[in-house]
Amino acid sequence: MAENKNSLVKELTKGIVKENPTLVMLLGMCPTLAVTTQAMNGIGMGLATTFVLLGSNIVISALRKVIPDKVRIPAFIVIIASFVTLIGFLLEGFVPSLYDSLGIYLTLITVNCIIFGRAEMFASKNGVVASALDAIGMGIGFTIALFLMGSIREIIGAGQWMGLTIPVIHDDPMLLFIMPAGGFFTLGMIIAAVNKLSKKKPPKEISCEGCPNAEACGKAGDCQ
Amino acid sequence: MKTIIVILLSAMLTDNFVLSKFMGICPFLGVSKKLDSAAGMGVAVTFVMICATIVTYPIHHGILVPNGLEYLDTVVFILVIALFVQLVENFLKKCVPSLYSSLGVYLPLITTNCAVLGVTVLNIDNGFSFGQSLINALGGGLGFMLALVIFSGVRKKLEYADIPETFKGVPATLIAASIVSVSFMGFAGLFN
Secondary structure, three states, X not given: OHHHHHHHHHHHHHOOOOOOOXXXXXXXXXXXXXXXXXXXXXXXXXXXXXXXXXXXXXXXXXXXXXXXXXXXXXXXXXXHHHHHHHHHHHHHHHOHHHHHHHOHHHHHHHHOHHHHHHHHHHHOOOOHHHHHHHHHHHHHHHHHHHHHHHHHHHHHHHOEEOOEEOOOHHHOOOHHHHOHXXXXXXXXXXXXXXXXXXXXXXXXXXXXXXXXXXXXXXXXOOOO | OHHHHHHHXXXXXXXXXXXXXXXXXXXXXXXXXXXXXXXXXXXXHHHHHHHHHHHHHHHHHHHHOOOXXXXXXXXXXXXXXXHHHHHXXXXXXXXXXXXXXXXXXXXXXXXXXXXXXXXXXXXXXXXXXXXXXXXXXXXXXXXXXXXXXXXXXXXXXXXXOOOOHXXXXXXXXXXXXXXXXXXXXXXXXXXX
């Protein structure tokens, strides 16, 4: 029992640091770059993705023996898209300001490779509890990465942070950081820092691991 | 005529899908290592974007809106795109094998490309007419190809550069992408 509990804790914590989806596994780059002009948006996007990930992981792992292997990809897509529609309604109703600032990227959670990757790699092979913990861990890891990106960009690029005004920088902020170019730059710097700090070398390129299309492209490495 | 040119050029340059809307980052970073694969991916994405627009626009305005089912957009669009990509792949394989051999490998990669879903949703959100949607899809696809082709040239130089150990691989690529993105900011004042 103790060992079982340990492995469940591991499912939860691995997504936060060791297999952080954005910074280590380099998945889900589009929302990471697009919505992180403010720390608050980063948290909102992170939590919305966590919700979808949790819902889809639970449903997919519960149905994993019912869904035929051949049609699993369309089945997964429908489940994920349904949860995305649901969170869209919830945000529109309760947090309309966040709904407006996330805009089209909320819809695009459907094609976020983190969610599809977890469904394919984890939820379709494991039980409901393990899949739920995996989703929460990955979701928290993603939220932390987005919050970090958003904080750096908002502080340097706008001289503000979560509604606070940062002295000195606010008088003359580096606007570039909240522009698209700053997104690429900040993410590059953060990944370089992670490379420096981590003992085990993370993959140098975007890996085929977790890519829903790895099977289709025959892991040809053309995408490397 | 003027609106058509404005939609085309703004989808291509000022609101470039990759460099200012951050859609399709995975193929942008993944398939941009060689010039010919970058161009191949670009053509395939442009093709699928236009086809996806042709299919999803009538579905939205002909079936979903009259029945008050607009909220099903996401579910229906992604399924239609996935089915359609598969269909195109099979069609090319049977009927145009020469085109299949050059584009075929990229087609499965496109299903989960957010730029394709993005362009169909944007067409609806912006309230474009059918013709304007097609132009927007064409511009978006061409802009995607332009970004990929330019970036493949940058990456070729990057291969031979002497980069500090920590920055090798993805960090250096992202910082190079940031500089390319700055160059696209130059188009920002093109339309007012």
